[in-house]
Amino acid sequence: MERILPFLSLLSRRRFLGTAGAATLAMASQPAPAEAAAEPASIHHENVALTVNGRRHALDLDPRVTLLDALREHLGLTGTKKGCDQGQCGACTVMVNGQRINSCLTLAVMHAGDEIMTIEGLEEAGVLHPMQAAFVRHDGMQCGYCTPGQICSAVALLAEHKAGWPSHVTADVASAPVLIDSEIAERMSGNICRCSAYPNIVAAIRDVAEGGRR
C-alpha cells in the first residue's frame, strides 16, 4: 500500500472516465493488456443487505462496488471520504464489526450481515461522540477532509488499546502498553493529514483516553 506512486490513482480514475491516453498526462498512458479482452457480455448484480449505523439497507450492486462507494454513492453517507482509494491515506476508515478498516479496499458484497459504523453513526441523539467533541475542542483539523477517518480510527484505537493490543513502538509486545503520545502516533499512522494537524489530533485522542470532558 505504501508505494510512492500517487499518480497511479489519478491514472486509474482517468481511465475510468474514458480519457486514457489524454495528452495532458505527463506519461504515456496505454490500456493494460488485460483490459481489451475483458469487456463483459453482461454485468450481473448482487443483492446485498448492509447494516450501517444500525439500519439495514437492501442494495442491488455490481460486485465491483467497494464498501466506500456503496456508502457514499448508494446510501448517501458522504461523511466517509475518498482520498487515495488505495488504502494509503485512511480517509475512508470505517468500523466493521467494531474493527477499523479501509472501506476503499473491500467490496460491499463481502459485508452482507456485518455491522458497519461510519462517522454518521457516532453521535447519539444529536450529542457528539466524545471523540468528535475532543477533535472540536482541540482543533484537531484544518481542512477537515481526513477528519471523519481520523475520528473513526481514533475511536477504534481506544478499543484496541483497551483490549491490550501492542503496537510497533511497544518495547515488549507481551506487555499491556501505556497509551503515551508515541503509541498514539504509531497507532494512527494509517491516517494521513495533509494539513498536518497531528499535534492536535494526538491531543484530542489523549484527552479522551484520559477520561476527557464531554
Place this chain on the structure above:
Amino acid sequence: MTPFRYDRADSVASACASAREPTAKFIAGGTNLLDLMKLQIETPTLLVDIGRLSLAEIEETAEGGLRIGARVTNSAVAADMRVRRRYPVLSQAILAGASTQLRNKATTGGNLLQRTRCPYFYDTTKPCNKRIPGSGCPALGGLNRMNAVIGVSEDCIAAHGSDMAVAMAALDARVETIAANGATRTIPIDALYRPPGTTPHIETVLAPGELIQSVTLPPPPPGRQLYRKVRDRASFAFALVSVAVVVACEDDRVSAARVVFGGISYKPWRSPEAEAVLIGAAATRASFDAAGRAALAHARGYGHNDFKVPLARRALRAALADATGAV
C-alpha cells in the same frame, strides 16, 4: 476493475472447486488484490470469497506449537497473547508492517501471497516480466531502490513485501494447503516461493484452486527473538531491509541462531551461511559482521539499491547485538 463473477464459498471444498478455473482468484481480506484489480493488474473473472469459511482460529498443536488459520487477520495474530509470549518476533514483524486498518483486514494466507510492490509491476504503461511474461524488466536499469539484491534473476529483481513471512521463516513455519481434488500437503515456508528465474510471473508452488488453510508454527526455538526493520519513514512503509533473528548464547558463545532477511529477495531470505558462522562463535560484533559478510556474499546491487547490501549487514549486526546484549 474489469467485471467478474462473485461467489461466496460455503465450504473449503466448494471454494477450491470454484477456484480451479485459471482466471479465478480467492479473496479473503482483499487489501492487496483489490488494489491490483483497480489498476487492472489483476483481472480475475471469478472471485471466490472465502470470508465465511472457518480457518479463522489460532489453536495449540500437539507438538507444542500453534496453528494459525489462513483467515486469521494480521491484527489477531499480532495481538494473540500466545504469539506475543512464545513467538514475539512474529508479533513484532506484523506490527512493523502496514497500518492497523490494513492489518485488521489482511489475513495470514493473503499476507503470504501478496504481490510485489516493484514500481514497474504497478505501472501498466511499462513492461514487466511478472505482469506480461517476456516484455522485459525496466527495474534492472531503472528506479530500483526498493528492489532485491539476492536470489533474483536478470528477468526480475522484485522483492517480496511481507514482514510477517520473514518472522515465520525464522520460526520454521509450515504452510498447509488443500487442492481442488481434496489433497492436502504441507510446504515449508521457504519452499512456498519460486525463484523468479525466467518465469517471474509464477511466484509460488501452489496450483490453481489450491488454498492455504493454515500456517503451523513448531514449538518456539531456543533463544531470543527479534525483528528489526529499516524503512524510509518511521511507520507504514515497506522495508528497505529487515531481519528476523532467533539467537541463543551459552557462556558468551552463540549456541543457536536463525537469520532471515526481508526486503532483499523474492522471498524471506534465510541465511544458513550466516547461521553457520554464528553457531559456536563468540557473541561479539566481529562475529556478527562475519555473519553479515557470509549472508550477503552473493548479493549484488542494481544501482539505486546498492545500499541494501551494506545496510543488510548492519541491520543484522544491530539485531544480533540487541538480542544478545553484546557491546
